[in-house]
Amino acid sequence: MTTTRMRMLMTLVSVPFLLAAQTAGAQAADSFEDIVRGVRDEAIRRGVSSQTLNRALTGVQPLTIQTFENNQPERSRQITFAQYYNQRATPAAIEKGREFMRNHARQLAQIEADTGVPAAIIMAILSMESNYGANTGDKKVIPALLTLVRDVQGQDQRARDRRAMFREEAVQALMLVDEGYDEILTRNGSWAGAVGPAQFMPSSIRRYAVDGDRDGRKNLWNDYDDVLPSVAHFLKEKGWKAGQRWGRKVILPQGFDRTLLTDTLREQHNKTPQEWAALGLRLEGGGAMPADNTMRAMIIAPNYNKQTGDFSGPVYMVYDNFRTVMQYNKSYKYALTVLQMADIIAKPARPVATPAPAAMPVQRPDPFNQ
Numbered sequence: 001m002t003t004t005r006m007r008m009l010m011t012l013v014s015v016p017f018l019l020a021a022q023t024a025g026a027q028a029a030d031s032f033e034d035i036v037r038g039v040r041d042e043a044i045r046r047g048v049s050s051q052t053l054n055r056a057l058t059g060v061q062p063l064t065i066q067t068f069e070n071n072q073p074e075r076s077r078q079i080t081f082a083q084y085y086n087q088r089a090t091p092a093a094i095e096k097g098r099e100f101m102r103n104h105a106r107q108l109a110q111i112e113a114d115t116g117v118p119a120a121i122i123m124a125i126l127s128m129e130s131n132y133g134a135n136t137g138d139k140k141v142i143p144a145l146l147t148l149v150r151d152v153q154g155q156d157q158r159a160r161d162r163r164a165m166f167r168e169e170a171v172q173a174l175m176l177v178d179e180g181y182d183e184i185l186t187r188n189g190s191w192a193g194a195v196g197p198a199q200f201m202p203s204s205i206r207r208y209a210v211d212g213d214r215d216g217r218k219n220l221w222n223d224y225d226d227v228l229p230s231v232a233h234f235l236k237e238k239g240w241k242a243g244q245r246w247g248r249k250v251i252l253p254q255g256f257d258r259t260l261l262t263d264t265l266r267e268q269h270n271k272t273p274q275e276w277a278a279l280g281l282r283l284e285g286g287g288a289m290p291a292d293n294t295m296r297a298m299i300i301a302p303n304y305n306k307q308t309g310d311f312s313g314p315v316y317m318v319y320d321n322f323r324t325v326m327q328y329n330k331s332y333k334y335a336l337t338v339l340q341m342a343d344i345i346a347k348p349a350r351p352v353a354t355p356a357p358a359a360m361p362v363q364r365p366d367p368f369n370q
Contacts, residue, residue, distance in 0.1 A: 030149070030150065031150075032061075032062045032146065032147070032150050035146055035149045035150055035167070036057055036060060036146060038167070039057075039146065039149075039167060039170045039171055039174070040053055040057055042167075042171050043171050043174045043175065046171065046175060047178075048171075048174050048175055048177075048178045049178055052174060052177050052178040053174065055177070055185065056142055056173075056174055056177055056184075056185060057142070057174075060142065060143055060146065061143060062143065062146065062147040062150060062151075063139060063140070063143050063144055063147045063191075079333075080302075080303050080312075080313065081302035081303055081313055081314070081332075081333055081336065082313070084333040084337065085333070085336070085337045085340070085341075088127070088128060088337055088341070089127075089337055089340070089341040089344070093127045093131070093341070094341065094344050094345055095349065096127065096131075096132055097120065097123035097124065097126075097127055097132075097341075097345040098123075098345055098349060100123055100126070100132060101119050101120065101123055101345070104119075104224065104228065105119075107212075107224075107225065107228060107229075108122065108228065111228055111229050111232045112232075114229075114232070115229075115232040115233060115235070115236040115240070115242075116236065116240060116241070116242025116243070117231075117232040117235050117236060117240050117242075118342065118346065119346075120342040120343070120345040120346035121235070121325075121338070121339070121342045122228055122231045122232060123342065123345050124337075124338040124339070124341040124342040124345060125198065125231055125325075125328060125338055126197050126198060126227075126231070127341065128329075128334065128337065128338055128341075129194075129197065129198055129199040130196070130197045130198070130199055132197060133196070133197035133222070136188070136189065136190070136195065136196055136197060136199070136221075137188050137189040137190035137191065137194070137195070137199075138188050139188055139189060139190065139191050139193075140185075140188060140189075141173055141184050141185075141187075141188075141189040141193050141195060141202070142170060142173050142174070142184065142185070142193075144189065144190075144191055144192065144193050145166050145167075145169050145170040145173060145192075145193040145202075146166075146170055148162075148163075148166040148192065148193070149163050149166045149167050149170070152166065166192075166193070168203065169193050169201050169202050169203055170193075170202075172201075172202035172203040172205075172206055173193065173202040175202075175206065176202055176205060176206060180217075181205075181217075183195070183219075183221050184202065187221050195220060195221060196220040196221045196222070196227060197220075197222075197224070197227050198220060198227050198230060198231050200220050200230065200234075204234065205218065205220055208230060208233050208234040208237060209226065209230045209233075210226060210229040210230045210233050211226060212225040212226045212228065212229040212230070213225035213226065218230070234327075234328070235324055235325070235327075235328075238324045238327040238328075239320060239323070239324045239327075240321055240324045241320055241321055241324075244319060244320065244321055245319065245321070246318060246319060246321040246322045246325070246339045247297075247316045247317055247318035247319055247322050247339070248283055248284075248316065248317050249283070249284040249285075249314055249315070249316055249317075250276075250281050250282065250283055250284060250299065250315050250316065250317045251281070251282050251283075251284050251315065252280070252281060252299075252315055253279070253280030253281065253282075256279070256280065256281075258304070258309070258311065260279075260299060261299055261300065261301055261304055261306075262298040262299060262300050263304070263306045264330075265323065265326060265330060268298050269298055269299070270296040270297065270298050271296075271297060271298075272292075272293050272294075272295055272296070272297065273289040273290040273291075273292070273295060273297050273317065274289055274290075274291060274293065276289065276297060276299065276317060277289040281299070281317065295319055295320075296319065296320060297317045297318065297319055298317070298318055299315060299316070299317055299318075300315070300316050300318055300332050301313065301314070301315045301316075302314070302316075302332045302333050302336055316336070321339075322335055322339065325338050325339060
């Protein structure tokens with residue numbers, strides 16, 4: 001299961017709370033009791049009732065879960081894109097996505113009409129996040145978030161930001177409980193506090209969840225009438241552009257300046273497709289580069305290691321919709337897997353001859369055997 005959404009939503013963090021958390025993080029690590037006390041105080045400032053705080057925090061204990069924090073497979077430089085993709089975009093996962101699309105066809109068609117987000121994109125995200133709801137986590141949400149505040153390692157800015165983010169998510173979880181979402185207390189989530197088939201963090205539930213069946217609740221735990229439009233709404237709000245492709249596979253020229261490869265979203269190198277063509281890039285298989293000068297394209301190589309200079313495997317020119325999927329999980333491997341898996345789910349299944357051959361070839365794009 002992929003852990004997500006460490007992403008986003010620092011815009012929801014109250015400035016005094018964030019600054020206080022960062023200051024504390026720069027000093028000695030807070031004790032678990034101090035963390036609970038600080039989160040309680042912040043929740044009170046935001047209007048959470050004493051009754052809710054007593055229910056949620058009385059007797060809360062830390063969990064032993066943080067070995068996952070720095071060991072997510074999509075972050076590893078040792079795992080190639082082929083390995084990552086082939087472990088996730090299995091024939092079973094692809095067929096399950098097609099079946100899910102058939103079973104929810106009317107709803108998904110309406111969602112695409114409303115948001116521009118294709119059904120297959122939603123399917124691929126649900127597959128990656130939870131195997132279509134089969135693996136939603138086994139940790140209590142609030143204890144997991146509080147434990148992460150204590151256990152995230154490091155004193156650099158990224159570590160301080162992550163501790164502050166998990167503090168904020170704990171406050172957001174308490175606010176959800178106060179709003180009547182007892183599932184935060186009674187249902188399990190991931191080690192990082194994400195819940196349900198779509199693995200939304202508490203702040204994402206409060207900001208992006210949709211009451212698709214209009215029953216007065218935004219149930220992201222087990223109601224797909226709410227889960228499916230919520231995923232689409234998240235992507236739309238993050239910038240999904242209806243009808244625009246996500247990217248193309250390209251070939252680099254000899255001597256290409258690898259410093260122009262985008263390694264992180266914080267350090268993007270964007271040019272129009274024609275500007276990349278002027279530097280010698282060409283589309284795999286030939287064809288003209290897009291002439292749209294409004295398109296922002298960056299070049300990524302999921303197997304490129306900026307630290308060592310090691311380079312192998314496919315290269316892609318990707319556009320805004322790729323960046324949008326990376327708001328769900330800031331990993332090239334994750335976004336590429338979602339998007340290429342969605343491309344396959346959207347296609348009709350390949351007919352199987354009768355009798356079937358002993359080893360039916362897997363329907364996959366070329367790059368995954370590299």
